[in-house]
Amino acid sequence: MYDSNSPDWWKYGVVYHIYPHSFKDSNDDGIGDIPGIIKKLDYLKELGVDAIWLSPVYSSPMVDMGYDICDYQNIDEHYGTMDDFKNLLAEAHQRGIRVIMDLVLNHTSDLHPWFLQSRSSRKNPKRDWYIWRPPRKGQKGKKPNNWITNFGKKAWRYDHKTKEYYYHSFFWQQADLNWRNPEVKEAMFDVMRFWLDMGVDGFRLDVINLIYKDKDLRNNKSRVFKKSEIHNRNQPEAYELLRDFRKLLDSYPGKTSVGEIYTPPPGDPFLAASFLGNGTDMLHMVFDFSLIFTLWRAPGYYKTLTGYYEKIPADGWPCFFLSNHDIGRSIRRLLWEWSKYERAKLHAVLLATLKGTPFIYYGEEIGMENVTIPKTHIRDLYGRLLYPFFRGRDRARTPMQWSDKPHAGFSKETPWLPVAGNYATVNVKKQQDDSNSILSIYKSLLALRKKEVALQKGDITFLGKGENNILAYSRVYGQEEIIVLLNFSRRKKKYKGAFGNAALLFSTHKSTKLSETGVVLQAMEGVILKRSLAG
Ligand code: GLC
Numbered sequence: 140m141y142d143s144n145s146p147d148w149w150k151y152g153v154v155y156h157i158y159p160h161s162f163k164d165s166n167d168d169g170i171g172d173i174p175g176i177i178k179k180l181d182y183l184k185e186l187g188v189d190a191i192w193l194s195p196v197y198s199s200p201m202v203d204m205g206y207d208i209c210d211y212q213n214i215d216e217h218y219g220t221m222d223d224f225k226n227l228l229a230e231a232h233q234r235g236i237r238v239i240m241d242l243v244l245n246h247t248s249d250l251h252p253w254f255l256q257s258r259s260s261r262k263n264p265k266r267d268w269y270i271w272r273p274p275r276k277g278q279k280g281k282k283p284n285n286w287i288t289n290f291g292k293k294a295w296r297y298d299h300k301t302k303e304y305y306y307h308s309f310f311w312q313q314a315d316l317n318w319r320n321p322e323v324k325e326a327m328f329d330v331m332r333f334w335l336d337m338g339v340d341g342f343r344l345d346v347i348n349l350i351y352k353d354k355d356l357r358n359n360k361s362r363v364f365k366k367s368e369i370h371n372r373n374q375p376e377a378y379e380l381l382r383d384f385r386k387l388l389d390s391y392p393g394k395t396s397v398g399e400i401y402t403p404p405p406g407d408p409f410l411a412a413s414f415l416g417n418g419t420d421m422l423h424m425v426f427d428f429s430l431i432f433t434l435w436r437a438p439g440y441y442k443t444l445t446g447y448y449e450k451i452p453a454d455g456w457p458c459f460f461l462s463n464h465d466i467g468r469s470i471r472r473l474l475w476e477w478s479k480y481e482r483a484k485l486h487a488v489l490l491a492t493l494k495g496t497p498f499i500y501y502g503e504e505i506g507m508e509n510v511t512i513p514k515t516h517i518r519d520l521y522g523r524l525l526y527p528f529f530r531g532r533d534r535a536r537t538p539m540q541w542s543d544k545p546h547a548g549f550s551k552e553t554p555w556l557p558v559a560g561n562y563a564t565v566n567v568k569k570q571q572d573d574s575n576s577i578l579s580i581y582k583s584l585l586a587l588r589k590k591e592v593a594l595q596k597g598d599i600t601f602l603g604k605g606e607n608n609i610l611a612y613s614r615v616y617g618q619e620e621i622i623v624l625l626n627f628s629r630r631k632k633k634y635k636g637a638f639g640n641a642a643l644l645f646s647t648h649k650s651t652k653l654s655e656t657g658v659v660l661q662a663m664e665g666v667i668l669k670r671s672l673a674g
Pocket of ligand 1: 309
């Protein structure tokens with residue numbers, strides 16, 4: 140059984156990612172909030188969630204929806220008060236649910252008092268807390284180097300008062316901190332202690348590989364894919380910092396961390412896993428994006444998954460996610476409309492049975508989809524800046540679909556983003572009453588994962604390489620073996636193997652028959668079997 144008191148809870152439990160603006164609005168201002176999350180804790184418990192990760196809830200001008208923080212030790216008024224947060228912690232803990240905070244170490248809001256001081260004069264003691272440079276010598280108006288932001292714009296902003304540029308990896312309202320200054324580290328480690336002392340259970344570290352930049356700020360070469368020629372990320376000092384971070388976390392029992400290491404397609408599991416160090420001295424887990432970029436074919440999934448597992452150090456721990464607030468919802472990638480819910484169910488089986496911690500993005504458990512937001516309603520600044528080429532990231536941030544009531548039961552007032560058009564049919568209430576719904580499938584799978592130790596702790600071995608478009612693997616713990624068969628195909632297929640002595644634990648289709656010669660899998664069917672290896 141899963142033990143929420145074990146120091147290893149984060150390996151065997153299930154994490155649910157909440158986008159606070161869109162989860163549940165308790166005061167009917169159209170914006171989700173912390174008391175709303177508290178109201179839904181019982182729902183999460185029933186679903187089988189063991190921890191929640193909250194996208195940032197700190198005070199913020201919301202230029203980047205909370206990823207631009209102006210007070211790291213306060214709760215934004217949209218979400219409630221510090222007392223509400225403490226209440227959330229207590230209520231979650233009472234139910235055995237842990238709380239993971241998002242922590243943005245790379246940059247602050249330009250309205251953070253540190254930056255206001257830093258920009259006030261070149262002589263201000265906080266000047267060096269950020270990355271300031273004069274225009275290139277002899278070249279008036281020239282930016283210090285050729286670095287660009289993560290969305291392809293120039294990454295230096297000129298400050299007319301002090302006549303220097305500051306560096307920003309994202310919007311210009313998000314100034315990058317200078318981690319080469321030890322005072323910055325001290326201040327941020329104090330922030331971490333503040334939350335750890337309060338009882339939070341860990342951190343998700345935002346864009347952690349960006350934290351250090353080349354100290355000479357050398358130009359990036361145009362061949363952007365050659366790692367050695369990129370100087371505004373992945374610096375050796377980041378690894379040193381994470382060692383100290385881990386020491387701090389380890390001084391509090393039972394805490395965890397997960398780092399975001401975004402890399403463009405096809406992803407870079409080697410880079411992601413490098414931030415695990417030897418598996419026990421840096422991050423506890425890292426998000427690797429290669430699965431997100433893998434096409435819907437069993438051999439492709441096999442290749443991606445084995446590629447990622449190979450890179451995880453012996454003492455390290457994998458984790459998996461299919462959707463998030465930036466990259467969009469997984470159902471978007473499930474190409475054919477007609478089978479999208481079948482595929483979502485198959486994805487659920489995958490997430491719940493792989494070796495590694497599953498992260499579920501809110502709404503994924505009911506098959507919420509990306510929503511096309513009309514131009515007038517786009518809230519993500521990227522969408523407004525890059526429209527019509529990119530409509531931004533709002534598509535996967537729409538209100539949680541709780542019921543078929545107005546505004547999907549998210550709020551009584553008009554929500555900050557439009558609700559998806561399909562809310563009358565795709566919602567929690569409806570799926571709760573349907574034993575065949577995606578929600579019911581998730582519930583059964585998470586319950587199974589809690590019950591079966593082999594699904595939590597067992598080693599994973601792939602059975603074949605995705606031949607016949609079936610992804611097959613086995614999880615072994617002690618004398619118990621769990622076998623997972625996932626038919627990625629739109630056709631009925633037979634998986635050959637002697638399963639006469641196995642028990643059927645789960646199937647997405649419920650009609651499965653095992654025999655001495657194999658299992659017949661319906662189109663898009665996922666099956667979980669169990670057998671004893673004893674005797
Ligand atoms: C991360 C967040 C994203 C944010 C960016 C800057 O990638 O997930 O939402 O815009 O960092 O903080």
